[in-house]
Amino acid sequence: MTIDLLILARWIITVDHDNKILPLHAVAVDKGIIINILPHNDALRQYQATQIVELPDHLVCPGLINAHTHAAMALLKGLADDLPLMEWLQQHIWPIEAQLAREAFVYQGTQLAIAEMIRSGTTCFNDMYFFTQAAYEAVHESGIRANLGLILIDFPTAYAPDVAGYLQKAQELIHIIEPDLLVTASIAPHAPYTVSDESLQALHGIAKQYGLSTHMHIHETAVEVQQALEQSGVRPLTRLNELGLIDEHLMAVHMTQLNDEEIALLAERHSHVIHCPESNLKLASGFCPVQRLLDAGINVALGTDSNASNNDLDMLGEMHTAALLAKMVAHDASAVPAQQALRMATINGAKALGLQNKIGSLEIGKQADMIAVDFGVLEAKPLYDPVSHLVYCTNRQQVTHSWVAGKALMTKRQLLTLDEPTLHRNAEHWQDLIAKRDHT
Known part of the structure; x- marks a missing residue:
């Protein structure tokens, strides 16, 4: 044959x-x-x-599945290290994005991220960022597999002036992405503290209309949970549950602050948790109770988060860190053994994305990722x-x-769908531009 x-x-x-x-x-x-x-x-x-x-x-x-990242932020790698999350965001990342994050930034930043991911074993990634069509173009040209988040945040940006603008762009992008066999979409409300109930309900309506999953930062830090309690009297997960968002389509990212009742709720609703150990460690956000989640039957996948908060998109390194950190958090050397860490970086990511029948394992009938x-x-x-x-x-x-899908993206460490000299030139251009704008 x-x-x-x-x-x-x-x-x-x-x-x-x-x-x-x-x-x-x-x-x-x-x-x-x-x-x-x-x-x-x-x-x-x-x-x-x-x-x-x-x-x-x-x-x-x-192929490894990076279940949470912000690919275009590869251009912000190392910009503002060793700072707490909110200081890092409010004084450095958000101001630079407001000035520079446009189509060219996203397209070229996503290209750079894809090159790094291919060279470190990732064949599929789950993204959340602005100017999603520019990210899609970079993904499509590279041949990598991706799920692109249709982002929403409750304040104006260069991407959209208001909530209606975000919702309109989400629907436009669904139709652009839909014919692509290697690219899917999810709704991506940024976080409970940046998206109102009304916005969440509107975006969730789009998700139900098109059968999309939800990709969202949730319970990332203790401060986030405490502020929610002070402002509304309920924890963010409780609020999201009341809005109907806690279900089998939810990809809840970070989840460092969880009590027993919340773990039971996630298990009952078959929600997915995306663990980002290195980013959480670097920003001192907290520890996701991975072994407790696994023991409860919850699907846990792995993500790197962005290059700005992790400094690499290396899923091999993320597996290593996840396995070691889980043992210390559980006070159990048998927690998250190597085989489990590998499953978290492959088939569990596929399950979170609803792609387990296509990718995530090497089996007859599946696509050759x-x-x-x-x-x-x-x-x-x-x-x-x-x-x-x-x-x-x-x-x-x-x-x-x-x-x-059987197409070679790299052979003997040579990238086949991306031009390395061009990536170098683009990265150096943005480095000079960003360094002049940031006041670290």
Whole structure:
């Protein structure tokens, strides 16, 4: 049988229901779909492939899913480090965005972020930012998979003058994105403290009309929760529940402040939590109780947050941090083992995005979103458990290949859909411009 692509690897990590680790196996791909996973010799006998990729020292696994970021903020990396969240936002990030965040900023910033994500193993990301059509253009041209948030915030920006403007742009973007097989949309109200009840209800109406999920920062800090209590007498999650937003379509980001009743509510409603450990640590926002959420049956995925609050978009690093931090928070060395951390970065992200039937694991019938990681390097020796190695001692420089729906986005660390010299020039242009505007 003639097929498009045959990948022969040292290990295939499926992240399927049984978490299979398959040594000396191959992935057969045709028309972007995984049609078989089988031993090397059987694959070579059964298939004639247009392209054969031999990876004798590599692990092949599902592409990583960055379930929360603000991609265009790659241009703000390192701008205002070592500051509390609200000072960081109000005195640095928001003023620069007000001056400079326009279509070109978003397009070129998103391109830079996509390049970093591809080079560190991400094949799908969940975004929230302004000028979403510019982000969409960068995504579409690159060939990466993405879910783009239709943002709403209750004050005027260069993107929209008022709530009606945000809602109009959301509906326009739905129709632009809808035909793209690699791009989906969600509604993205920024946070409970920046969006009113009326705005939330209006945006939620659009979500119900088009069958979209909700992507929102919630319970990010203790201050946020305390201010809500002082102003309204209820915690943000209680308010969102009263508005009907706590359901199976909710992607609740950060969630560092949770009590037992709230965990039970999230579990009952089958909501998803997006954990961003490194951003939370850097901004001293708090600790998401990951193991408690998992024990309650809640789907927990991983995100990096933005380059401005994390300084990288490295999901391998995020897995590592998530696994270690969870053990300390739970006071249990067995909390969030390596296999669980990998699931949080792959299939759990797919579930949060409603894409679990397409991506997130390597299984027959799913789309071929995959990465290859080189374990032939000295730092990977000796090796007893490839999944443990992937989480605890692998860095992003070891990611050598990336495919989305069977299309190669990177081969031997060479980007195939983005021009690196152009990315360098654009980043240096914005660096000079932003440095002149920020008063750090």
